[in-house]
Amino acid sequence: MANNFDFEFLNKPEFDYKLLVIVFLIIAVAIYVGFLIYGNRGVNRLLDLQKNKAILQKQVTKMKKENVKLQKEYFELKDIEE
Numbered sequence: 001m002a003n004n005f006d007f008e009f010l011n012k013p014e015f016d017y018k019l020l021v022i023v024f025l026i027i028a029v030a031i032y033v034g035f036l037i038y039g040n041r042g043v044n045r046l047l048d049l050q051k052n053k054a055i056l057q058k059q060v061t062k063m064k065k066e067n068v069k070l071q072k073e074y075f076e077l078k079d080i081e082e
Contacts, residue, residue, distance in 0.1 A: 037043050 035042065039045075
């Protein structure tokens, strides 16, 4: 059994540009995804804004209830004065 290995690929001085382009595209996509997740308009910022929105909505509801109580108290005091 003879060993017939083909080592001609070692003698070719050609540079594989396809591999370089693929590596570059992978790096570019990774950077783009990083900006989408961690950038100023990214997912983290969106989640923070949604949390702030929920907190502000709760505060609005609380203030509306307090406003109703204060209006009731105001009108009661106004009736007492008359």
